[in-house]
Amino acid sequence: MVLRSELPVxxxxxxxxxxxxxxxxxxxxxxxxxxxxxxxxxxxxxxxAVAGLPEPSRQFLENLLARGVLGWRDR
Numbered sequence: 498m499v500l501r502s503e504l505p506v507x508x509x510x511x512x513x514x515x516x517x518x519x520x521x522x523x524x525x526x527x528x529x530x531x532x533x534x535x536x537x538x539x540x541x542x543x544x545x546a547v548a549g550l551p552e553p554s555r556q557f558l559e560n561l562l563a564r565g566v567l568g569w570r571d572r
Contacts, residue, residue, distance in 0.1 A: 498543060498544065498569040498570060498571060498572075499540060499541060499542060499543055499569070499570060499571075499572055500538050500539050500540070500541075500542045500543075500547065500558070500562075500567055500568075500569065501539060501540065501567065501568055501569070501570040502515065502539055502566070502567060502568075503565055503566060503567060503568045504516055504517050504518050504566055505517075506539075508532070508536070511529055511532065512526055512527055512528070512529065512532050513526075513527040513531070513532040513535045513536070514526050514527070515527070515566060518561070518564075518566045520564070525566070531557060534554050534557065534558070538558060539567070542558075544569065547559070
């Protein structure tokens with residue numbers, strides 16, 4: 498199982514935008530650091546790899562998982 502986006506995503510101009518990914522359902526614009534993490538994680542990291550990330554990165558991805566922005570899917 499790998500990390501996948503559950504919502505439409507636009508990756509443009511150095512940032513990732515997630516439609517409906519904000520806390521109130523608004524568009525979520527990730528900063529440059531979070532965008533790099535997103536690009537490296539989505540579609541490639543499994544649960545063990547996410548668990549092994551440094552705390553800020555792991556917590557960020559776990560928050561998105563809890564909110565339904567990200568999910569686990571078969572390759």
